Amino acid sequence: MTKHEFLIIGSGPGGYTAAIRAAQLGYDVAIVEKENSLGGVCLNWGCIPTKSLLQSASVYHNIKKADTFGITVKDVKFDFNKIIERSRNVVEKLANGISGLMKKNKIKVYHGTAKLLGNATVEITDHSNKITSITSTHIVIAAGSQAKSIPGIDFDNNIVWNAKNAMMPNKFPESLLIIGSGAIGIEFASFYNTFGTQVTMVELKDNILPLEDHEVSECMHNILSNKGIKIHTNSSITKLEKCNNYAKVQISDTIDLQVDNIILAVGIIPNSSNIGLENTKIKTDNAGFIITDKHCCTDEPRVYAIGDVAGSPCLAHKASHEAILCIENIAAGENKIPQHKVHTINKNNIPSCIFSIPQIASIGLTEHQAKHQGYNFKVGKFNANCSGKAVAIDEVEGFVKVIIDKSTGELLGAHMIGAEVTEMINGYIIGKQVEITDQDIISAIFPHPTLSEMIHEAVLSSNNESLNS
Structure with missing residues (x-):
């Protein structure tokens, strides 16, 4: 049976950061990733590709108002396929960079799904169903999260999209309904609206961006409305009928709408199922997030959890910072670094950014x-x-x-x-x-x-x- 000092489950911002910091401190480290590419949702289907897409939107937006600056540009056009292609090239470049960092820091990479068996043992099943058993002195769960659906509206990769579908659509939508108005919903609303899609947003609460300050929410509501985005707050979807290439939707029993596609952006759920938590003493809350202390320790000795799987705020920079404090707390306990390096996170000091327009x-x-x-x-x-x-x-x-x-x-x-x-x-x-x-x-x-x-x-x-x- 293969043995490591650290095994990191997941290679997103939390996972790969934890792996690198542990390797820097002299530990024998391995990381397991279920996908072919390293970097997690953030790099492959979240933070990075959306920023590339939104930069294309920003450039297009600025070119269209070039006359404001005394510059005449005629026949401004966009190539949607090239916009998507550029975003995927950005992802590939950065994913290769993470692979290079794993090699540089002598971190063993396993591709497959990980399952905790208890007693410091993890079973990894690769894509050909080959099983490898590993023991590790320390195990860090950085399994991330996935998009949440709502009753009666499931992702189908055709009409109803998750964020991944919205980043690589099979066709450019002329009309789009976005359910949810948090960061993901607002960013996609900005992106598609800039390129001419007729966007409608539905928010269950009484204002968009419900986690933001009320004045920010009101300001953004006005800006989006002035751009032609239709916003329905205190609203929900009461009827949905999928047709061949479009959907018929009813909003709060009163407004009928026909759209090409629907983006469901109503939050996330943790990837805490099917990873063997039942074989450990690890506890989760009612939403499935792993319960940890201020040093990211779970109730299972020498097993830790960081990032989205360990609860809100579900942000990449929170995950990467938890990775550092988790590893350094362990290292300080083993006299690898001075005790004064150990710190905790004040959640009031975690910033939030939305890259809308x-x-x-x-x-x-x-x-x-x-x-x-x-x-x-x-x-x-x-x-x-x-x-x-x-x-x-x-x-x-x-x-x-x-x-x-x-x-x-x-x-x-x-x-x-x-x-x-x-x-x-x-x-x-x-x-x-x-x-x-x-x-x-x-x-x-x-x-x-x-x-x-x-x-x-x-x-x-x-x-x-x-x-x-």
């Missing part, structure tokens, strides 16, 4: 959450149309909003919508991590003219000191 980014508490938790706070807000750089580049939609503790000056939350805010949020991320105050930000010098000046102006606004609004 315009982009959305946030960290910390929303205004509603701050009220609910009893904080005495102040709010600052700076609109993009007051930024010299935003006006110069014609990106005047959106704003930056901050929530500041009145008594301490602590940054409780920051919420942005607009151009390049997924990059700008990093300023507030570092600020929250080192617990800077509003006065620290106010006393900093920001370069002019930049979009990042809005970080400064929003905090100034919380003190009624904004200079440009």
Whole structure:
């Protein structure tokens, strides 16, 4: 029986990061991946390909408004197949990069499905049904998640799409219904709307982007509506009839609609089934997410869980950071690294980014959450149309909003919508991590003219000191 010091189940952002960090610390490491390509959903069918697709949409969007900048472009066209092809080439390049990192760090790669047998043993069944049994001192479950369906509406790879289908459609949809308005739904709405698809969105809750600050949600609702996207909140699908090449849908018993395709974007479920948890002491919550402590330990000795399979927030950067803290906690316990390297995650310091047009980014508490938790706070807000750089580049939609503790000056939350805010949020991320105050930000010098000046102006606004609004 083959033995390793670390066996990582899953090669997504959490899995491959855990494998590399363990190898860096001198451990004998193996990783098992059920798909042919490394990188998990994030690289192959999530974060990376969608960013490539959305970049194509952004370029097309900017070319169409070239006349604003005094540039005449005639007969602007797009080749949808080439847009898809480019996204797959990006994926292939980065997947090859991860394979190279595995070789560089001398990490053994197994392709197949893994099942825990208990007693530090894992059974791997490869694609030809050959079974390999492995024992490992430590086992890290980084099995990820998959798209959730809803009763009466199942993925069929034809009419009803998951994200993978939407990234490689068999035809370009002239009309599209998106069920769910979280990050995935909003990104696909932006992408397809930019290229001319008639997009309709249905959201069960009373506003789109229900996890975002209410002002961000309202702003995005208005922007999408102005682009021709039809949005139905407090709504659900009450009837669905699939035909040969389209679907007939009824929304909340009142609105009849015919669409080419439906994207179901209503969340995820963890890949915790069929991996042998029943052979261990590992516990899951009611939704199937593996229960861990602050160091990613499960109830089974020397078995850990990180990333989506271990619960919210289900974000790639949360998974990769959990990978580091998990491995370093183990290594510190075995005197491989100093104890001071051990740390835990403050979930309030995990940022969220949505790469729609315009982009959305946030960290910390929303205004509603701050009220609910009893904080005495102040709010600052700076609109993009007051930024010299935003006006110069014609990106005047959106704003930056901050929530500041009145008594301490602590940054409780920051919420942005607009151009390049997924990059700008990093300023507030570092600020929250080192617990800077509003006065620290106010006393900093920001370069002019930049979009990042809005970080400064929003905090100034919380003190009624904004200079440009």
